[in-house]
Structures are given as C-alpha cells and as structure tokens.
Amino acid sequence: MKRFFTLLMVSAFCLSAISGCKSVVTFEQLPTEAQTFLTENFSASPVSYAVKECNEYDVVLTDGTEIEFNGKGEWESVDMNHGAVPATVLATLPPSIVSHLTTSFANVPVEKVKKGFWPAYKVELINDLELEFNSKGVCTKVDD
Numbered sequence: 001m002k003r004f005f006t007l008l009m010v011s012a013f014c015l016s017a018i019s020g021c022k023s024v025v026t027f028e029q030l031p032t033e034a035q036t037f038l039t040e041n042f043s044a045s046p047v048s049y050a051v052k053e054c055n056e057y058d059v060v061l062t063d064g065t066e067i068e069f070n071g072k073g074e075w076e077s078v079d080m081n082h083g084a085v086p087a088t089v090l091a092t093l094p095p096s097i098v099s100h101l102t103t104s105f106a107n108v109p110v111e112k113v114k115k116g117f118w119p120a121y122k123v124e125l126i127n128d129l130e131l132e133f134n135s136k137g138v139c140t141k142v143d144d
Helices: 002-019 032-041 095-104
Strands: 022-025 047-053 056-061 066-070 075-079 110-115 121-125 130-133 139-143
Touching (some): 032 056, 095 121
Antiparallel strands (some): 022 047, 121 130, 130 139
8 A cells, every 4th residue: 555655645746857858838948959949941921839858949930830848949840731841940950961852852842851769760751751861861761
C-alpha cells in the first residue's frame, strides 16, 4: 500500500510539472532568432498564436503554417500544410540537399522540412513523397 501511494505521488508531481511548463506567448516573447526568422521568411502571414512548451516554441501563422523552434529560437520544423516552403528557408539547408531537390524534384514543391538527429533532415514534398537525409546531406531514404 505504501508503494502505491508513493507511485501516486510521483505520478501527480510529474503531471503537474509537465502541465506547468506550457503557456501561450506573444511574438515579442519569442527568442530573437525566432522573431528574425519569422520576419524574414513569413512577413506576409502574421503569427496567429505561439505556445512555449518547456524549452520549445510552437508557432502557428494565420495561413495555417506551423513552425517549431528550439529554446534558442532556431527552427526545427516548418510545415506549410499544403503550401510550398519558402525558398529562403530551403536555402538554410545544407547545399547538397538543396542541390538534390532542385535537380531531382525541380517542379515539386517542398511542403514540410524537419531537422532532427536521425535522420538529420526529413523533407516532405507536396506529392506526399518523403525524403530522408543524413547529416552530410546524402539522401538515405525515399518513401511514398
């Protein structure tokens, strides 16, 4: 019985800690790097709302675009939701990825791009084709 109450207390503490780090923030409360990224790449569509969850930021623009930032304000993912990722954002990817996209998929817009650990980059095209790239920018997987 003692073990049950201890487990219950730990669970309650964990749940309160997780829920306590989520809050709505304004554009001005985003890290400076995130503000700059949004202004330079998405000035035509203002921020609808932004949420800070622990040490990450989720931003939704008025056109439905979803952008995730880490705690430093560096973008982690851009999801255009049936639109094309701006060329200025794609230009921040490693040159080998940009080259692969422009030569092999010149007429197919990128809908979503995500930075990660493995794969290092994941790119989803508007035709639902998914490409994975390693940290050197080499395409390692194509999935439809």
